[in-house]
Amino acid sequence: MKNSTRTLDPSLEVEVTGGRVRGIDLDGLRQWRAIPYAAPPAGDRRLRAPQPVEPWDDVRDGSAFGPVSHQVTGLTRVPMSEDCLTLNVIAPRTVATALPVMVFIHGGAYTTGSSREIPHLGEALVREGDVIFVNVNYRLGALGYLDFSEFSTPERPLETNVGLRDQVAALEWIRDNIRQFGGDPDNVTVFGESAGGNAVTTLLAVPAAAGLFARAIAESASPEAVYPSALTRQWGADYVAILREVTRDATTPAPDLLLGTAPTLLVRAASIMRQRTPDAVPGTIAFSPVIDGDLLPERPVDAAAAGRTHPVPLIIGTNSREGTLFRGRLDLLATTKPRIRAVFAKTERQARARLFDEYRALPPRRSAAEFGGDYSFWYPSIRFAEGHAGHAPVHFYRFDIATRALRMAGLDATHGIELFAVFDLLDNPIARAAGALGGRLAFTRAAERMRRRWLNFAHDGSVGDDWSEYSTAHRATLIIDADDRIELDPRRSRRLAWDAFIPHV
DSSP states (O other): OOOOOEEEEEEEEEEETTEEEEEEEETTEEEEEEEESSOOOOGGGTTSOOOOOOOOSSOEEOSSOOOBOSOOOSOSSOOBOSOOOEEEEEEESOOSSOEEEEEEEOOSTTTSOOSSSSTTTTHHHHHHHOOEEEEEOOOOHHHHSOOOGGGOOSSSOOOSOHHHHHHHHHHHHHHHHGGGGTEEEEEEEEEEETHHHHHHHHHTTOGGGTTSOSEEEEESOOTTOOEEHHHHHHHHHHHHHHHHHHHTOSSSOHHHHHHHSOHHHHHHHHHHHHHHHHHHSTTOOSSSOEEOSSSOOSOHHHHHHTTOSOOOOEEEEEETBGGGGOOGGGOOSSOSHHHHHHHHTTSOHHHHHHHHHHHHTSOHHHHHHHHHHIIIIIHHHHHHHHHHTTTSOEEEEEEOOOOHHHHHTTOSSBTTTHHHHHTTOTTSHHHHHHTTTSOHHHHHHHHHHHHHHHHHHHHHSOOOTTOOOOOTTTOEEEEESSSOEEEESTTHHHHHHHHTOOOOO
16 A cells, blocks of 8 residues: 555635535545535435535534445445445546546446545546546445335335435536635546446446436446346335244344344345345346336346437446455355356247357356356446447446556456556555566556546546547447457357347346
């Protein structure tokens, strides 16, 4: 970790919704941490849409990160609280004109992650690109991404999509306050990875998010992981049954149980459900947005195909070997034989045979991981890009570069590896270990090129003259490797096999 010096500076006080907050000067960057963008969603506000910020009187100390949403995490001594709806802002020391704003939504399968888990996140983008960086916490797991509308009553209303509503509320706060930090509210790029990528493609289909961002970047998104209420309501009922097992409470009415149970027990039940769902309903992730007819009227992939996503420029893509990361308890994908058979059962025999042939041609160690990664990430991203490109500029990429150690471990360019490039995290211990056997220099140079493209896109939508727009006519794809190149319709045979297989749940 880099050595850091902090300077508390009264001149870094800014007026925001709710009151004043004082930031810090950290290694030449101005930073404000744990700024509330909504009221604490606890007590009667649990499982409800976010409410306006509660005002405070004294100057709020913005030098330390705030608590994160309750979750199972390997991090130690990280405070967790339902009072987690905060965001962080990083800005250059001096700002001459209103700067572009980059808003990052973290991943973690909507059950883990936070705005503080990766040290120095966003600092490289601010230093290199003259942008304002913002990242946000939002509610996770059962507190943010399950559908309990089955148990909602007028006396105890339980709303859907509250984690997604948090993200909309954060973007509204940014629109109203970012000028105070030197940012341009009319030049906001929202970007995210994994569940954060899903959040981006979902926000593109949320009517309430219209006008809150000018551009979008979806890294390793799973755009199909948005489900109809018939399924999500059943998941809500399944969760309540698990929660009754965990709490040994078979009699308390469900609304009272959900609103009165300690968050630690809610997380324990969510962890059990997270492990059960991939086998119970293969190819799905229970903690996901729901098509509720209110905040989210339709599946984002369908909205894109119909020209109903917000018509903003989009960068979207995946990593070459998404599925290799998902092993053991991390394996949430359709990678086991029973899960793959269940996925195949959703389509016609001829389509099954073609897909089977595509993956049977791969080495046995690769086939299941490639199938699971393609099913969850790559092909849904293709489908979303196809639709959105009909009414807005789209640029598609594939991140291929990997160090020798990653290839020897069988990971290659796996899920999440591009984050080390986008955020210049190559001094991270994991990155150093990955580069110990060679390939670090090539990865570093590819990372620099990638960051430059992302930053140029945030400034004015440009991505480089060599990267043409994606369309169904030629499917131009930027391959990010030791030397970047454009390929037209890469893995065409595999894509055509998936075209006959529309795996809606």
